[in-house]
Amino acid sequence: MVWSLGLLAAILLPLFPLSWAFNRLLTSLPGGWSQALAVIVLPQAGLELLRFSHIAHHVPPSWRLYGGLWAVFSSLLYAFRAITAREVGIWTRLLVSSGLALAWLAWLSGAPLATVQVFALAFCVPAALLFLLTAALTRRMGGAYLGLQGGLVVALPRLSASLVVTALALLGTPLFPAFFVLWRSFGQLPLAWVPLLMPLPLLWGWATGRFFQDLLYGDFRGEPMTDLGRMTSALIGLVLFASLFLNLFGGGFGA
Amino acid sequence: MITMDAFAVSVPFLPVLSALLILAFFRRSQPLAARTSVTFMSLAFFGAAVLLVHYLLSGQAHVLDFGGSWGTIWLDPLSLVLWTFISGISLIVHIYSVRYMVEEPGYGRFFALLDLMTAVILFMVAAADLITLVVAWFLVGVILYFLLGHDHRRPAAGRYAFWTQITYRFGDLPLWFAALILIRSYHSISLPVIFAQIQSHPGLQIWGLPITEVTGVLLALAAFSRSAQFLLHTWLPYTMDGPTPVSALMHAGIVNAGGFLFNRFAPLFEHAGMALHLAFAVGLVTAVTGSALMLIQNDIKRSLGYSTMGQMGFMVMECGLGAFPLAVFHLIAHGFFKASLFLGSGNVIGDARRHDGVPPDPIYTSVVERRPAKPSRLPWLVAASLTVLVPMVVIGLSHFFVAERLFYEQGVVVLLFFGWVTGAQALFAAHKMSQQDPWRLMMGILVSFVVVVIGYTLISHYFAHFLYPSLKESQGLFQAASIRALSFDALVFLLAAIFVGGWALTFFADSLELGNHLGRRGRALYLMFYALLSRELYVADVYAYLSQVLLRWSRWLNVWLGWC
Numbered sequence: 001m002v003w004s005l006g007l008l009a010a011i012l013l014p015l016f017p018l019s020w021a022f023n024r025l026l027t028s029l030p031g032g033w034s035q036a037l038a039v040i041v042l043p044q045a046g047l048e049l050l051r052f053s054h055i056a057h058h059v060p061p062s063w064r065l066y067g068g069l070w071a072v073f074s075s076l077l078y079a080f081r082a083i084t085a086r087e088v089g090i091w092t093r094l095l096v097s098s099g100l101a102l103a104w105l106a107w108l109s110g111a112p113l114a115t116v117q118v119f120a121l122a123f124c125v126p127a128a129l130l131f132l133l134t135a136a137l138t139r140r141m142g143g144a145y146l147g148l149q150g151g152l153v154v155a156l157p158r159l160s161a162s163l164v165v166t167a168l169a170l171l172g173t174p175l176f177p178a179f180f181v182l183w184r185s186f187g188q189l190p191l192a193w194v195p196l197l198m199p200l201p202l203l204w205g206w207a208t209g210r211f212f213q214d215l216l217y218g219d220f221r222g223e224p225m226t227d228l229g230r231m232t233s234a235l236i237g238l239v240l241f242a243s244l245f246l247n248l249f250g251g252g253f254g255a
Numbered sequence: 256m257i258t259m260d261a262f263a264v265s266v267p268f269l270p271v272l273s274a275l276l277i278l279a280f281f282r283r284s285q286p287l288a289a290r291t292s293v294t295f296m297s298l299a300f301f302g303a304a305v306l307l308v309h310y311l312l313s314g315q316a317h318v319l320d321f322g323g324s325w326g327t328i329w330l331d332p333l334s335l336v337l338w339t340f341i342s343g344i345s346l347i348v349h350i351y352s353v354r355y356m357v358e359e360p361g362y363g364r365f366f367a368l369l370d371l372m373t374a375v376i377l378f379m380v381a382a383a384d385l386i387t388l389v390v391a392w393f394l395v396g397v398i399l400y401f402l403l404g405h406d407h408r409r410p411a412a413g414r415y416a417f418w419t420q421i422t423y424r425f426g427d428l429p430l431w432f433a434a435l436i437l438i439r440s441y442h443s444i445s446l447p448v449i450f451a452q453i454q455s456h457p458g459l460q461i462w463g464l465p466i467t468e469v470t471g472v473l474l475a476l477a478a479f480s481r482s483a484q485f486l487l488h489t490w491l492p493y494t495m496d497g498p499t500p501v502s503a504l505m506h507a508g509i510v511n512a513g514g515f516l517f518n519r520f521a522p523l524f525e526h527a528g529m530a531l532h533l534a535f536a537v538g539l540v541t542a543v544t545g546s547a548l549m550l551i552q553n554d555i556k557r558s559l560g561y562s563t564m565g566q567m568g569f570m571v572m573e574c575g576l577g578a579f580p581l582a583v584f585h586l587i588a589h590g591f592f593k594a595s596l597f598l599g600s601g602n603v604i605g606d607a608r609r610h611d612g613v614p615p616d617p618i619y620t621s622v623v624e625r626r627p628a629k630p631s632r633l634p635w636l637v638a639a640s641l642t643v644l645v646p647m648v649v650i651g652l653s654h655f656f657v658a659e660r661l662f663y664e665q666g667v668v669v670l671l672f673f674g675w676v677t678g679a680q681a682l683f684a685a686h687k688m689s690q691q692d693p694w695r696l697m698m699g700i701l702v703s704f705v706v707v708v709i710g711y712t713l714i715s716h717y718f719a720h721f722l723y724p725s726l727k728e729s730q731g732l733f734q735a736a737s738i739r740a741l742s743f744d745a746l747v748f749l750l751a752a753i754f755v756g757g758w759a760l761t762f763f764a765d766s767l768e769l770g771n772h773l774g775r776r777g778r779a780l781y782l783m784f785y786a787l788l789s790r791e792l793y794v795a796d797v798y799a800y801l802s803q804v805l806l807r808w809s810r811w812l813n814v815w816l817g818w819c
Contacts, residue, residue, distance in 0.1 A: 023819035084809040174390040198428045205424035209417035217413030
């Protein structure tokens, strides 16, 4: 029973290869709102399952080591795959899977569950916003595939700016919470683990660079489109600012 | 003191405030955006200058702590000098951009980014804790990406901005690792506390190696990526696709981060001899490669880019020799010099377009076109003696009178050697110019040379004393950079042989017209070497190939796993 719950948790809080089911589930959900809700709720549900099953007491120390190594591999694998994703939804799924795999590492290294929950939220909130923005892009262009149509920033300045800032928040750019939770979890691991994790920010940076290249640069030659509303973009900005503010002054790493 | 502290806090926050005001209210109003940005930048510069003067009068360095676990500011000579320098350069770039960027789209956004970049650099150089340093170091890369890719219409701008960003990210990682090791080993994020502990426990180890050596090498790697050292240099010449003011700011300020990092961690490098030796070797290779690549460029901005690479190599080499304050002096001097060249490069290009052909000019003919200049009327032996002996005497005497003890430091000897070679090279190039009165020309050159050398020696000496008032610290750095006497002698002989060989080759290649006597194999070898340099040693090609391989694997994995 305990191990079944553990396996279910590895689907909800994605860990390769069970993360395949998590990604499949997100793809099958209709609309941005459902995907946004799912990406916030499912990992938290996975963490609740870990709490409920008391699986932490059953994991032998050697399993913790191998589990941690597997989590690092899972995170690196998804980050590596994200560098060639050009569809915004797929890109977001792969990167949030990469980030959330590290929540397993934090949990296995003995971090309190509340800390791991905050860790997961730091990645899930920007991912949820990106799913909403993906839906907005799909409504305007018929798909959210980047690279076919360059220079979207000219046609959709507010939507592009929102995508850029949210992507930066997802990928652990200071001063967003993902950076600090990542930094804190790196700091709590034995130092020998750090070199294993070092390629991760590099791969995230690579994925971001290609994403921005496809989104921002080039001549836009398509039909005129309606940009994101002022209120919507302001709301997205507000959510990101609130997460930043809470992180810095509300008991996060910076307090 | 409280007023001065509040004043100090305002310096890095003024550009932040300016950026926020522009983004919130003045994005669409060009005059207001420019006025706000220039005004706030002027205030920041004024504030930095006042703080520097205040320090000169009071002589007290201290840390500003705002009560949080990070975000502390260190008001010490290094940060105050760099605050004044950076805000000064940034102010010049701001004023230049007011007209230069007026026809570009995103005028307000450009000024906001310029402000943010300045603020982040100000925070970086004054960071008194490792978290602030890591955060600011990281953000420099992010903001620079958007500044370099300001013109969205040009995919090349985005591509080169991406190269810069990924190299910077590569350099972030060793800094993160070094910071984590230091925090875990010394149980503090505060740099002054860590440095004090290093002084009292320099022998602490990690994985059987001294912590100072391990972190020293990591910090050196981080510095290499920011200062475009060999193998991590490919981004620098291509960033010319960004707006000219950004090139100026980058080449005058941002690229100097490597020299800053060495100086900030000087107390650590006192116990990290291996890291300093590595810095010397990498800096030397970079200086030679950058200068060689600069010589074969036919584009002024690309040429300036490689010139920066050579200068950065020299700066890192100075750190590797233990001459840390000289590296700061070098970065400031180079910053002003390179900023003026970049900001003037547009005029040079404009002139070249307006005037068909280059005006006849003896310096241009001998230095750029490499056509044999008219022979000097000075006797050969006199010219050779003046060229070789005068720099040696002038440089030697000026250092002897300023600080005799410097002659006992290996690093200084190597630097003096380079100074002698450079001086001789300058005199040699100058004496070849044709002139009615060659004695008058030579005397003019010699007087200028003496003034420059004495000025440089005096200023750099007093500047070094300002940055490192403790003689023990500066001697400790030279000691850490020292090697065994036998190895040092061998190194000096090797360098001397390379330089003398190079001179001899240049001289005989000209006088004996060696080019005409090259056999087929010799010519093929020459062409191969030229191709190697013109393809910039294939470093960027290798990176591009490797990244294509990785992208292919990533795509294959995604297809295999159904993009899930």
